Amino acid sequence: MTLHILNKSPSADALIKRMLCAIEDGDAIIMIEDGVLGALDAHQGLFSSIPDNVALFALEADLEARGITSRISEQVSIADDKQFVVLCSDMDKTVSWY
Amino acid sequence: MTLHILNKSPSADALIKRMLCAIEDGDAIIMIEDGVLGALDAHQGLFSSIPDNVALFALEADLEARGITSRISEQVSIADDKQFVVLCSDMDKTVSWY
Amino acid sequence: MSEKKSVLIINQKSPYGDAAARESLDIALTCSIFEMPVTLLFCGDAIFQLLKDQQPGKIQQKKIEAMLSALPMYDITEIYVEHDSLIQNGLTDEDLCLPVTLIDQSSISQLINLHDTVLTF
Amino acid sequence: MSEKKSVLIINQKSPYGDAAARESLDIALTCSIFEMPVTLLFCGDAIFQLLKDQQPGKIQQKKIEAMLSALPMYDITEIYVEHDSLIQNGLTDEDLCLPVTLIDQSSISQLINLHDTVLTF
């Protein structure tokens, strides 16, 4: 099981498409830095293809910085720095997408 | 009349779309650095919307570096460094897209 | 300096993830101090520079929103936002910290035409 | 070092415009010297790192192609290329400077599964 760490916004189409192709059952995704822009409700379609058992997170500090905490999709859970570390240790490995 | 200087590859979709929207009759485009990847014959469709009187160039040194000089679209003219300078002086202003 | 060249600054980068937002703003303020007419255009991810309620304390950065709010004091009031980008992100101009003029992507060429020099960030 | 962790390096950046190609290669060679099994994957613009006939003399850089050609000497022979990216750019594996294995984008997950550590460039 892999934690996919995404730090680019939805404007990085090709990157996000590649990452989504690399997702397997039981993986998780965390959006950090500019990546959290993908958590917006308006971009819900972006992650429509991922399996139900793939959890989708966005990093709290980056959501708050950008003022979008209240605008995120229901699909996305907010992770604080501690949960980010927990996710990294719970999953077998991480892949950073940038 | 504006010279548009593009240095990102076709994978920068949104950027290229914005640049194409900003093109007017009589403008010119020069692809430099990674931008020259857009000169490939395979990406001919990218520039299908530009008016006939918009000239399309790619910088010679960057085409050669990447080994794609022989693979470029008929639409694209090769400019050497000197022609790049001439284009900048012939047009009223330049906009760099990156 | 004899001439007053007009400057269009095209912003395309999101705040915080990239330093371009602040670098661009510093140039806008300087040109304005030198009495050059400055117009700002925000496209793509750069619209997030203008979003209200930014709280970058946890990531130890300064509020871009607060810096941009100072623009009217520097007589920079020509602020354009690519409407298409707002829509794509589910936002409207009421979500922004400054009064702006919405334009379609297809109108960018007119802005370029109206200015002597164009800088991009 | 007791374990021999296997390393997958995912390359996505074009040569020359970005320094990532060389930085990635240096890590691949080092891991191989330390006897860690290394697999390289080239996706998107990174396929141009492998293209034949590069002549970066005028831009004063070293041939990435030449450096990559040395990989087999370092026992790095697991080289995968995203087939979709070749097709989009009108290229085939005959245009590349090394023997590679073509894979579909949908097979990247299998490569990730097979390795202990994944680095991206």
Add this chain to the structure above:
Amino acid sequence: MKFSLVIQASPFSHQSTATAFRFAQTLLDEGHELFRVFFYAEATLIANNQICSPQGEADLPQQWQTLAEEHQLDLVVCIAAAVKRGVIDDNEAKRYEKASGNLRETFELSGLGQLAEAIAVSDRVITFGA
């Protein structure tokens, strides 16, 4: 659990070094071990001791140094990447005939082998890039 971090992006134009710093702090708070932080490519720039962080802004080089001193962290800066970016210790200053080194305390220049070792011995290697 034993972590190592690889940081690749410039601290001056990307968030990576700051995000990695918070991550390092948090994992140590949680009782994990941080085996090594490897600064590569543009991230090596952080170890220049002539950086003057603007007043009222985060001083990331100092923050890393303080964290390293508190927890005896191994902050390794890739020597090849650093030297070509003008970040050198006194040895390199001599070798390249420069007046003096400018490597910040607690950071150490070393080769990519340190990264290979970190990969070999760590349970998790997390990359922060841009």
Add this chain to the structure above:
Amino acid sequence: MKFSLVIQASPFSHQSTATAFRFAQTLLDEGHELFRVFFYAEATLIANNQICSPQGEADLPQQWQTLAEEHQLDLVVCIAAAVKRGVIDDNEAKRYEKASGNLRETFELSGLGQLAEAIAVSDRVITFGA
């Protein structure tokens, strides 16, 4: 015709500074005037005199210096951008209590006003970024 160039990207990870150098050389060869080259943001890193360019590779800082000496070019490095990146002249070294400056000869630290002036007086301002 009177040109000025604005360079924004890191010389270590992008082509911009190299492309701008060829452009500068060519425009001078063609008999144009180069009023000023303004190094901004990450591009200010080029003026660090502790950079040790690898053997057999282009030494861009030296190339810019040589071109500037030949043509009395005005190479201006944005002071705010440079100082926070650890590129300082002797004045700044004193002000920030650093052991010494590391600004390469022929480069000069100055403010953004120099860019505004370049825009005001040049016929063309070409930006090289990434």
